[in-house]
Amino acid sequence: MSKPNSLRTGPDEHGHFGIHGGRYVAETLMPLILELEEAWEAAKKDPSFKAELDHWLKDYVGRPSPLYLAERLTEQLGGAKVYFKRDELNHTGAHKINNCIGQILLAKRMGKTRIIAETGAGQHGVATATVCARLGLECIVYMGALDIERQQPNVFRMRLLGADVRAVHSGSRSLKDSMNEALRDWVTNVRDTFYLIGTVAGPHPYPVMVRDFQSIIGNEAREQILEKEGRLPDALVAAVGGGSNAIGLFHPFLDDGGVRLVAVEAAGDGVETGRHAAAMTAGTPGVLHGSRSYLMQDDDGQVLEAHSISAGLDYPGIGPEHSWLKDIGRMEVASATDREALDAFQLCSRLEGILPALEPSHALAHVTKLAPAMGKDKILIMNLCGRGDKDIFTVAKAMGVEI
């Protein structure tokens, strides 16, 4: 429930969160995003839409995902109790499908027959291809050529699911470029195409719509922790690429001032090296892909290439709501390097018997610092938003192992 002075009422009618957000798109797309906004507003109020969404989330995705006490990790870290919100157990292995189901049901309501998406790690692409296969829609996934190289299992998975995976060779050949290419497709195929953005980026209404679809993570976690512990947690920790898994966990807790919200960015080789993806730590407000938010850019406002071992975090921007939560001091921003994420990946595998994706491994790397600094009576929830099977080749390579 949102109260007066609630932090949960944003954005305003133009999609602004403070100075961030907005609708910075070409005129060709404007009528489309206005149509989308209208359709989304109508669907939100329609009980039959919610019933349909709930059905798919329960029986197809496998929700609710468990809230799991990571006992051995907690013991080893010797501080706060660490819980994992296990969205890696969702069908397709990450939180991305929560949003895909929602948007594709919306696309069907709108009579769209062709779904396009961008993908970095391939998780959003796989989730999109999966739901399109099930609901019988044409699916085109744009993926940076560099990401295609490092996420081969997901590329093959998408193709098995019948998606047309198109390699993007422009720019840094990773996530931001695949988004450019998806936008180019959309601006060309305006009548039948629905652009399914995989994170809380893009022009209004995408950031708010994706947040709403992902908020099921935090809504469940809130209920589950109250049931298990009888109280709210002291901190929530999540990795941020564009920010969808993080805002999904955080949003239902925004008005609970006692709950710390910690977003963990990818520091790549280290923020000081310039080879990173830490937009909030090292960037300044800028306009890319339809909204204003923190952005990695040079002196001339040219967008810099991001660098991270994790393809899902390899993006030079961040969602507008995160940018605002940082500005008002409601959300803390931390970062973890490639090395730290790899260590956390192995730690989690050995202690908990869970291979985490490289994205939440960044969150975990920060948890290994944060939990010991908190008392044993404290409670922390980390979003384990994806499983690591897709990353084993990358991890093996980084460990110097041939498989």
Place this chain on the structure above:
Amino acid sequence: MSGRIDARFKALKEEGRAGLVTFLCAGDPDIPTFETILAGLPQAGADLIEIGMPFSDPMADGPAIQAGNLRALKNGISVARTLEIVRRFRAADPATPIILMGYYNPIHHYGRHGFLDDAKEAGVDGLIIVDLPPEEDEELCLPALERGLNFIRLATPTTDAKRLPAVLANTSGFLYYVSLTGITGVKSAAAGEVGEAVARLRASTDLPIAVGFGIREPEQAAAIARHADAAVVGSALVSELASCLDEEGRPQPGLVEAVLGKVQALAQGVRGARRK
């Protein structure tokens, strides 16, 4: 307003012909070569000149203009240098309208008010900012109008009767009709459809209407010039330029002449077309 755009369209009307608007990316392939081309454009027949402000992520552009953006950035173009180029051009040519076209982020980063002041002072007449729709008019459009810079908006095939008033509200100088849904330089436009669209727009506005996207050859430019007040050619010129680069992207002798030759041919097409 600076009045150069209005004055040029008025003069074209008196001549009874449509105009040619050329587009090239600032600093493509390098700053000195670009300035030589720019200086020759009016003589070659460009009635209005659009200069692209290069951006790392040109989301609305096709491969030719994407490549032009990247070449220019690699060779050191920046917002500040683009304005210097305009200043030098303006010192020699007080009449030909200059329109800067680009994406918002480099302007945002430069500082929007400082940018507008500096652009005005350099002799810029109008702006086309692809990712600033009417919904974001307070960002740049209104401050630009206050300073007497035209803000030129794009109308597209998705601009229906419901949308058109919003597009026209703060548009000045001319209306740029993008004849295709899509990115620059990929498909070509059918003149018949364009004619209908232009007629539809004329019912709602007295502004001159320029039509672009997909015009490559003099005959196409002529066909468009029969309906519109100006034809805009971009990708075809950028491609012509690119075809005169060596493997390392360096300009070959004859590049400037080839680009200006293409402009001349297009201008002849436009000038030879009888207005309906």
